[in-house]
Amino acid sequence: MKNLKDRILYEDNHLIIINKLPGELSQGDQTGDESLLDTIKELIRIRDQKPGNVFLGLIHRLDRPTSGVLVFAKTTKALSRMNELFKTREVKKVYWAIVEGHSEIKTERLEHFLRKNPKNNKVTVYSKPTPDSKKAVLEYRVLGNLDNYSLFEVELHTGRSHQIRSQLSFIGYPIKGDLKYGAKRSNPDGGISLHSRLIRFIHPVKKEEITITAPPPDDSLWKECLKFAD
Numbered sequence: 001m002k003n004l005k006d007r008i009l010y011e012d013n014h015l016i017i018i019n020k021l022p023g024e025l026s027q028g029d030q031t032g033d034e035s036l037l038d039t040i041k042e043l044i045r046i047r048d049q050k051p052g053n054v055f056l057g058l059i060h061r062l063d064r065p066t067s068g069v070l071v072f073a074k075t076t077k078a079l080s081r082m083n084e085l086f087k088t089r090e091v092k093k094v095y096w097a098i099v100e101g102h103s104e105i106k107t108e109r110l111e112h113f114l115r116k117n118p119k120n121n122k123v124t125v126y127s128k129p130t131p132d133s134k135k136a137v138l139e140y141r142v143l144g145n146l147d148n149y150s151l152f153e154v155e156l157h158t159g160r161s162h163q164i165r166s167q168l169s170f171i172g173y174p175i176k177g178d179l180k181y182g183a184k185r186s187n188p189d190g191g192i193s194l195h196s197r198l199i200r201f202i203h204p205v206k207k208e209e210i211t212i213t214a215p216p217p218d219d220s221l222w223k224e225c226l227k228f229a230d
Contacts, residue, residue, distance in 0.1 A: 014077070014204065016040060016072050019068065025064055027058050042054075059083060059086065065190065067194070067216065068095070068195040069213075073204075077205065093199055096154075097175050098149050100174050110136075110140070111136070111137050112127065112166075113134065123162040125167060136163045136167060140168070141153050144225070150173070162181070164194060169182045177193050197213060
């Protein structure tokens, strides 16, 4: 895993927060490829000279082609409390997405109904409730326009699979590089231009507010987008 130590955004006795790269697995899957969960365990084991198994819990996931803030729990207490914060939607999650085209609408709330097909791992978006669908809500605002793209800031209000990717594509703004949801071409690194930019929550043990911001991937287009940051 590339420069993992340099990508630790926050760490204490309870949590470790990583800036995930596009293409990295959050946790193991059927591919058998190395995952961040396993790699961070090994990092902690060697660095802290821990005998035996290292406990590490994955609190939430990012799709493999997505980058940005990813939170892990180092204790069972932190894991259960963080899981409850996510379940009760007490965690603020903000994403950046570089999308194809320019939007005339500067801010909008999207409410759709999503149904996932496990056979092709793809979500279908509906405007009205349909059997087996789940309600998905997000808000976006346009931070700025580039020549052929726009930078959207997205705040999630529900945490559905492929939610941002499918909802933005449904309204005509596929994410750059996301061939599965209508992008014209792939990104050179195989990822998509969707980045978990910020997460904010009350620390599960210390009971103080934590805000973590992740710098976007190191490429020219993302660097250009930084001029739109608040």
